[in-house]
Amino acid sequence: MQVFFGLDALPENFKSAVVTLGVFDGLHRAHMAIVQKVIDSAKAAHSYSMLVTFDPHPRKYLNSSKDDPVLLLTTPEEKVHLLEDTALDAILFLKTDKALINMSSEEFVKMILVNQIGVKKIIVGYDYHFGKQREGRAEHLIALGRRYGFSAEIIAPIQFENEAVRSSVIRSLLSEGKVKKAANLIGRNYSISGAIVHGAGRGKELDFPTANIEINNHEKMIPKDGIYLTKVKINGKRYFGICNIGVRKTFNEHDRIVEVHILNVPDIDLYGAGIEIDFLERLRDELKFATVESLKHQMIDDKKVCLEKIKEYNL
Structure with a gap:
């Protein structure tokens, strides 16, 4: 698979491709x-x-409110x-x-899709929008295709276990900590990645050493604060872990952190290593305990x- 950044990078031999368009945030079951x-259509x-996608997320321009950041x-x-x-065969980042x-919807089709990409066929989901203020709808591509010489196919809504598979639904589930249900819609566990950095050493003091995580991308959505059962991947090896997302209420701290206690592994030096965290299920809320000893008892539980x-899980 080839990856192209910008129209100038697209080789001539990729003209007349079968293309899909969209943000594809989550690459969930419907996207896949x-x-x-x-x-299949291209092979035939x-x-x-x-796949033609956009970076940064268009919502950054459509809604620039600091109170509603794009995650x-x-x-x-x-x-x-x-x-x-x-x-x-390829991904093109616009x-x-x-x-x-x-650009108006027709300008986008004519100037980008036809004149510069030279699409042969476009396949999009039923809820695809394009052009200024999202004025163009998926069905408009069919009429524009007749005008500019390409075909268009619209994919009907996809459900999984009677739930609409949409990025907005998945985002809502993650904000509620429902990572198991989100995984069902995505088709895999929701994950975040980052680097293991030095923390305050609270976990080690409690005999529960943790890997403190600096997330790779500050725009990445983090699930609701709480305690989670996770799978982690470090240096090519997989482990189970207990992840805490929150502000360490018992210690009256305020900065939101992500930390993982790796199960059945001795306390080893992992500083600087990359880590990927898969969320399996949420155990409980982050709680404020009256004493450190009470916190330790809860961690044991x-x-x-x-x-x-x-x-119940495989690594």
């Missing part, structure tokens, strides 16, 4: 169904399959990593800027629960 449809047409389910790097496991955002629960 569209991707597979593009791959002896053409290339390509990503998948970063650009994660999108590439996830799509490498498919038979997709830079989101004011010029692009202010949490560990017992997790050691039982991991019997």
